[in-house]
Amino acid sequence: MEKTKSLKQFYILWSTQSLSHLGSAMTSFALTLWLYDKTGSALSTAALRICTYAPYVVMSIFAGALSDKYDKKKTMLVCDVLAALTTVLVFVLYKTDALSMWHLYAVNAVSGLMNTVQQPASEVANTLVVPKEHYQKTSALQSLSGSLVAIGSPLLAAAMYGLAGLDAVIAVDLATFAAAFLALLLFIRLPAVGRKTGKEEKVLKLAREGLRFLKEHRLVLDVILFMSGVNLVASAFDAVLPALVIPRYGDSVLGIVTSCSGIAMVLGSLLATVMPKPRNRVRVIYLTMLFSLGTENFLLAFSRSPVLWCAGQIIGWILVPVMSANQNVIMRSSIPVELQGRVYACRNTMQFFTIPIGLALGGFMVDNVCEPFMSVNSSNSFLAMLFGSGKGSGAALMMFVLGVAGTVLCLGMGRRLKRYRYTDDMLPEGQQGESACR
Structure with missing residues (x-):
């Protein structure tokens, strides 16, 4: 109660x-x-x-x-x-x-x-x-x-x-x-968040404070940079998926396959709600993304079945809310409340600027590199066995490239993130993440 x-x-x-x-x-x-x-x-x-x-x-x-x-x-x-x-x-x-x-x-x-x-x-x-x-x-x-x-x-x-x-x-x-x-x-009453200054501060100065905080708190910054790389791969995936599905099965199947990611997010959100506190939240972040990027892309690249594509979407997205919940806990606990607005804003720019880049890169690679490559090598039985033939095979090849890229990213950044060990009881409230390194 x-x-x-x-x-x-x-x-x-x-x-x-x-x-x-x-x-x-x-x-x-x-x-x-x-x-x-x-x-x-x-x-x-x-x-x-x-x-x-x-x-x-x-x-x-x-x-x-x-x-x-x-x-x-x-x-x-x-x-x-x-x-x-x-x-x-x-x-x-x-x-x-x-x-x-x-x-x-x-x-x-x-x-x-x-x-x-x-x-x-x-x-x-x-x-x-x-x-x-x-x-x-x-x-x-x-x-x-x-x-x-x-x-x-x-x-x-x-x-x-x-x-x-x-x-x-x-x-x-x-x-x-x-x-x-x-x-x-x-109905909402928010407690005042005081600042230790009596003079009006300029917006540009406040923005610099957000960047300075991230520079001084490497745990938070490295998690943001890791997620920036994840977003690059994930947004490229979003650009490639229609080119994989529509030529083979049409718009309706694309809708079904796409909806599976939303269903997986709902299931993952329920999972994150009941999960116990992990021993190390940083480890949860990079391991969940390694599982997601290292399975879904390969499953979609090597299969031609809508059922398997739906399964791949569920596998790829079900742990995203778990990752997101753990990142949110680290951010909220590590950043003083009076600084959170500017630091979250810096996070938004640094973590999400790769999304439009990934969308453009994924579409460009399919149209100008992968599809032409598969068309020229259509007689290659080994490539046909792996990625299929005809239109859509280039998108399957690009899915394979994204699978490799996502796995390398998670393994590489995972080695860097392994030096951090973040738990909720590591430091007193308001100081978590201040020195959360092994």
Whole structure:
């Protein structure tokens, strides 16, 4: 009973914010469908994601500094309102038949910027309302809700868009925003996070403090750099998967195979929720990623069966929430609360900038290297036995390359990370990770 009471604010914040994220994700997917109906261009719809993601990568460091400089709750409320206003603008333009492609790009850029500023504040808010002993459990619950949103938003958005139109999807988005906004405004009380200075600090200086903290705390920095490499391989995988599946089995099978990753994330989130505290969280991080990258890519490269591809997706993604929960615990426990916003923002830039690079690299390698190579060597029976023949065999070859790259990355960085041993009781609260080396 006491534990439930201590997590009451977290449950309110987590559930309502997750509901709002579901509404936002539904609108994003519905806008993609609307734009594709209007243009028939895959590049035009892909640009929506680029416009959303670019502010996140470019502005995260400064966004974290802003988060630490200003009140966390007010920052979240202001960002929510501005993001909601962009959704209202889309609704008005749509109802007046004035909505065009450039409107969506501009709106997505603004929404992406608001999310960039809000996320560090939200991370700190969760730290402030969660007792330290519940960090792993709450991190797993956040991963679970993210997985459910990833699975449910395309299905719900597609169904609602087809039955009732874009305006119905936007109405649901605004309703979920209102619920999250009122819950944050009325029911969440965040303790003040004082700074030991009486003068106004510049954002650029605060951003440098985040970078300085990472430089001085090698455990946190090395985990971030490791995950940056993992994201490079994983995003390249995302670019290659359609080229592997669609030529052989079509769009519907791609949807089924892709959904298996979401199902695996849900299962993994439940697993992370009930797992006991590990003896060494750093070891869990690199071993789970070694298992994921060292199995899934090879299984998809050497098989031509959708059943095995689904199994590969489940194997590859089921331990990702376990990794994520352990990384979150290290970050929350190692970084002083008053610095978390700027350090999380630096983490976002350093850990996720490789994602667009990986997407571009994976697509380029399949189209310009691997598929031409397999076409030229189509008579080679050994290559045909390994990767198949015809279109899609080059993607299978690229999956093999990614399997090798992921395994080498995890083994190489694993040797570096082995020198760290992180446990929750290693140091007093607020000092964990300060000197967590063997």
